[in-house]
Amino acid sequence: MERQVLIISIFCLSYVVGQVSYSVPEEMAKGSLVGNIAQDLGLDVKRLRSGKARLYTGDSAQYIELNRERGVLLIKEKIDREVLCRQTTPCALHFQITLESPLELFPVTVEITDVNDNAPVFQKEERVFEISESAIVGSKFMLEKAIDTDIGLNGLQRYTLKPSDNFVLKLHSQSDGSKKVEMILQKPLDREKQEHISLVLTAEDGGEPQMTGTMKIYVTVLDVNDNAPAFSKPVYKASITENSVKGTLVTKVTASDADKGTNGEVTYVIGNSMDTVSKLFHINSDGDVMLDGPIDYETEKTYNIDIEAIDQGGLSDSSKLIIDVIDVNDNRPxxxxxxxxxxxxxxxxxxxxxxxxxxxxxxxxxxxxxxxxxxxxxxxxxxxxxxxxxxxxxxxxxxxxxxxxxxx
Ligand SMILES: [Ca+2]
Ligand SMILES: [Ca+2]
Ligand SMILES: [Ca+2]
Ligand SMILES: [Ca+2]
The missing domain is CATH 2.60.40.60 (Cadherins)
Incomplete structure (x- = not known):
């Protein structure tokens, strides 16, 4: 009994082996030759005619047609493997050649091989990030994955991110076979050095010729108050004649702050709040030091003023201003x-x-x-x-x- 089953199996197998298979690339033009079916089935072209040979596909669309006169299979309609099979492999068309009187049935399989006719594509052309310059090394930023509808080597193979000064790519394999794409901060950002960073994420397939897709990544580095104001000089020197009127400009001091907005907005103050200096001189928001009271050479010949520059975030710098009072002949002997x-x-x-x-x-x-x-x-x-x-x-x-x- 077991032996009989075995024999039947072998018979079936030999029947299957006898079927005809072809392999053609997708996207072949209409009328292209798929195969010489008469020759491959060992039939005479006359038999195809007398047997009214037909191609039977069941419900599926007809991509292949039979030319009875020549005994060949031809492309009837251009085949797009991506539409026909998506990610399924192998991709094949199965149909029968039927003959009448006597009735015969020949299964035919046409495998459709992939052509690299799709580039990897990102859904969006660009992506914008706003990242604080204080972001720590190792911070992750999710990127979009690309899709290449081709299969195998013609499908998506790898990503590159350029330039790689601050960010590197990290890919995580996912259960569906795709990769999660992340951008990792590997070198701290510094808004004062570079406020805008443009990167290009490229997805490549392994086809021949190779096709690529790109996405632009724009990073705006947000400011943090990481710079204190800095005076242009450690000591400023100025002179003013005694008896000058109130409001006379004595000198101008400047402190710069590399930060942006309020983080870089500098205000000036006179530090000697306890002594008379603060009553005699005044400093405005532009760093203009002005006389604010009467000065007399005979009373005080030099003033030492502590000046401070403070940004809105509270960082500061200090400097000194030495003012020499110039004598005027305002005393009789x-x-x-x-x-x-x-x-x-x-x-x-x-x-x-x-x-x-x-x-x-x-x-x-x-x-x-x-x-x-x-x-x-x-x-x-x-x-x-x-x-x-x-x-x-x-x-x-x-x-x-x-x-x-x-x-x-
Ligand atoms: Ca393809
Ligand atoms: Ca491709
Ligand atoms: Ca600052
Ligand atoms: Ca800053």
């Missing part, structure tokens, strides 16, 4: 009699000291240089004694009978 004798005997010796006085001018240099003179044609002279002290002495003999009084 002042004569103070320290001692003086109201009268003197007429026989006093020459160079007798009658009075001692101090003469002062608080102005500097030439503005403070003194020259003492007294009336001419009187028997007295002024003598420089020491630092700012002068004495009034007799210059020639006195004679009460000639002049009893002098107004010096």
């Amino acid at each position: 002042v004569v103070n009699m320290i001692s003086a004798s109201g009268s003197i005997p007429e026989d006093s010796a020459r160079k007798t000291v009658i009075g001692l006085m101090s003469v002062n001018d608080p102005d500097s240099e030439n503005n403070g240089k003194l020259n003492c003179v007294i009336n001419e044609n009187i028997p007295f002279e002024i003598k420089f004694t020491s630092n700012n002290f002068y004495s009034l002495v007799t210059d020639s003999d006195l004679d009460r009978e000639r002049a009893s009084e002098y107004n010096i």
Whole structure:
């Protein structure tokens, strides 16, 4: 019994082996030759005619036609493997050649091989990301996968991402055989160096010739307040003449901040809040230092001002401003009699000291240089004694009978 079954199986197998198979690439033009069916079935062309040979496909569409006169199978309608079989392999058309009187049936299989006629395609042409410059290395950003409807090597093989300065690609195999595509941050972003990054994601198939699809990726790097303001100089020097009016511009200081928007907006303040400096000078938002009160060279010749630049995020820098006050000749010399004798005997010796006085001018240099003179044609002279002290002495003999009084 078992032996009989076996024999039947072998018979069936030999029947199947006897069937005719062809293999043709998809997209062949209408009328192209598929195969010489008469010859391959071992039939005469006359038998095809007398037997009214027909092609039987059942319900499925007819892509192949039989030319009875020539005994060949031809392409009746252009075949698109992707439409016919999608991702199924192998892709084949099955039909029968039927003959009448006597009735005969010949199964025919035409395998449709793939041609690389589809490029990998991304659904969108571009993708935009906004990523903070503080994003940590290893941060992941999901990308879109490409689809290539071809199969095997003609299908999607790999992705590349360029440039690869900041980001690298990572692919994860998924259960359906496709790959999840991720972009991983591998080098920290720095908005101050590069605010906009353009990348190209390319998907390649393995066909011959190779076909590719691309998607543009635009990354806008969002700012973080990671830069403090920086003054252009560690010390600024300026000078202003005393008695300048309130509001006079003394100098301008500048601090730059590489950040964007409020993170880079700098305001200036005078740090010496405890002393008088803060009452005498004022700094505005542009860094203009202006006089805000009266200054007097004779009181204070130099001001040391601590200036600070602060951004809206609270980061700051400090610098120094040294202001020299320039003297103006705004003081008259002042004569103070320290001692003086109201009268003197007429026989006093020459160079007798009658009075001692101090003469002062608080102005500097030439503005403070003194020259003492007294009336001419009187028997007295002024003598420089020491630092700012002068004495009034007799210059020639006195004679009460000639002049009893002098107004010096
Ligand atoms: Ca194809
Ligand atoms: Ca392809
Ligand atoms: Ca900043
Ligand atoms: Ca920044």
